[in-house]
Amino acid sequence: MSTVVATKNISKTYGKGEAAFWALDNVSLSINAGESVAVVGKSGSGKSTLMHILALLDKPSKGSVLVKDKDASHMNGRQLDTLRNKHYGFVFQQFFLNENDTVLNNVILPLKIGRVGRKERNERGLQVLKAVELEEKTNSKAGALSGGQKQRVCIARALINNPSVIFADEPTGNLDSHTGKTIEDLLFQLNKQQGITLIIVTHDKDIAERCNRQIHIKDGRLTSRGDA
């Protein structure tokens, strides 16, 4: 099985000298294509920092990140931007939707950024909205949707570029348990049916247990691993 992303002895420190804070300490891991991985830990454990580094939004202070066996530190800003735009999907706890804009326009934002033409954009937008069963809300304002619907819009936005990896940061954190379950189901369905690698940061045990593997993190160190 091919590796999608791997880290080699990465550390992340904030501050210097005596006051230095080690958010991550010597973390090595590798995630294979098609896997679903839960990053579990308490708040402040470093799990968000780890996800940001895996998603190439942040750089480690030490060590290297390998994307498909290539060292990310050798990539320039544009290559990183393209990688995130074309191959990664993001689902955040806080949705980050433009509430004043239509559902469709929110969903096609990555395509707009990736300079895709209007016609193709709208076609693919409708396609992914269908996949998350929101096609009847295409032209509604994003602000008018319920929490669950908003998160489905976010998943549609993450899906629009046919990503190889979806990073989900507490995807059900802002939802009630029933809606949370539907979102969870949707994510795992994408993982199984389309083979999209799923990296979920969560402290929800149910979600973590549904994943192929759990990465436990405490005070910036990996504590134990679940088995694939």
Add this chain to the structure above:
Amino acid sequence: MKFIDLLQTASSSMLRSKARTFLTIIAIFIGAMTITLTNGIGTGIKSYLNKQIGNLGATNVLTIQLTNTTSSGPKSASSAPAPYNPNQKIATTGGGREAQKQLLMTAKDISRIKSIPNILSAIPARAITPDYIMGTSGKYQLSLEQQFGTTTAQMLAGGGVNDNSSQNQITVPANYVRSLGYINNQAIIGKTVTIGITSAEGNQSTVTATVTGVQQIAVVGPSAAYANTALANQLYGIQSTGLPAAIVNSYSTVAATFPSNFTPTQITSLENELKAKGYTGQTIKDKENTIFTALNVVIIVFDMFGAIALLAASFGIVNTLLMSVQERTKEIGLMKALGMSPRRIFALFSIEAVLIGFWGSALGVGFAALIGKAVNAIGRHGFLKDFTGLSLLTFPLTTVATVIIGIMLIAFLAGTLPALRASKKDPIEALRYE
């Protein structure tokens, strides 16, 4: 993002807080309007003066005098009086303290001027003072000038006189038509008028001339009738009968024509050539420029008020966009996370700034144009009634475009600080931002 998407995104985020955007646009609007109005007035007056100066005479004529090296300018206590030159004739025009000494030219000077390349003709400018002009009945006072070169006066009917014709020809100002006994400008064309003139010996005689055209009444300069060479020669001949030859044959001013397609630089070099020979040549344009310099100073002062308004407005843009960047921190973070480059983020906010500049200036210029139209319409029937042909406010496309593009540039510069701040936002910090 493609440019069109950047434009659209910037447009819609501009409209997100309408009141704030509107107020920023108002500030730019005021600046743009001020500058457009002052420039409009300037252009209007200039183009009017340009037309009027055409009424003063041909533009391809140099009025030439001997350069007076002694009498002009303040003198220092130590400067010695000018030595006597037996070959130099001096006339004093005016009287008392206003008197001006003028060096006189003779036939020798005329042939020297004529020898300069590109001088087509040089004719002494003679003062002709006719007693009256008479049409079908009644005698009226008249000031008459010789038309040099081709006419540039605005003709309401007919055309200018022909210098090559042996026939006596004249053009008259529009206000003479009725007094000369004709019902309208067309009716007088081709008709004969009689001019009375008195010789130096005191004998009055009359000369007839054919009217070839009717001129618009000039606001700048005297409303004179223009005579062709044949008429001028005949009238001057009568007028100078009995004068000593030395007086008849010396002139204070010579009018020289040059090719009418000459460029300003060619004219300047011609003037320099005259200067080298000891003459001062001036075209109508040179006189015009003196007036325009004064006008430009006034316009620049008004423009400065507009510029101050724009300076204040550009701080408004900085403020508006800084607030916008702050409010949209999360959105910027998201766009960066989704792969938008810092450069595009910078472009996005710069475009928003430029758009604010564009709308402010376009509305300001448009409103100024409306005001101009109204003022011109009111003025034409009211306070500008006596200035036939004056559009007080004129807005040529180049001025309008310069104002709009200039303000968009200012807006872009004002937007660089907020845009830079937006482009430097760390996506992680931005996404964490509450």
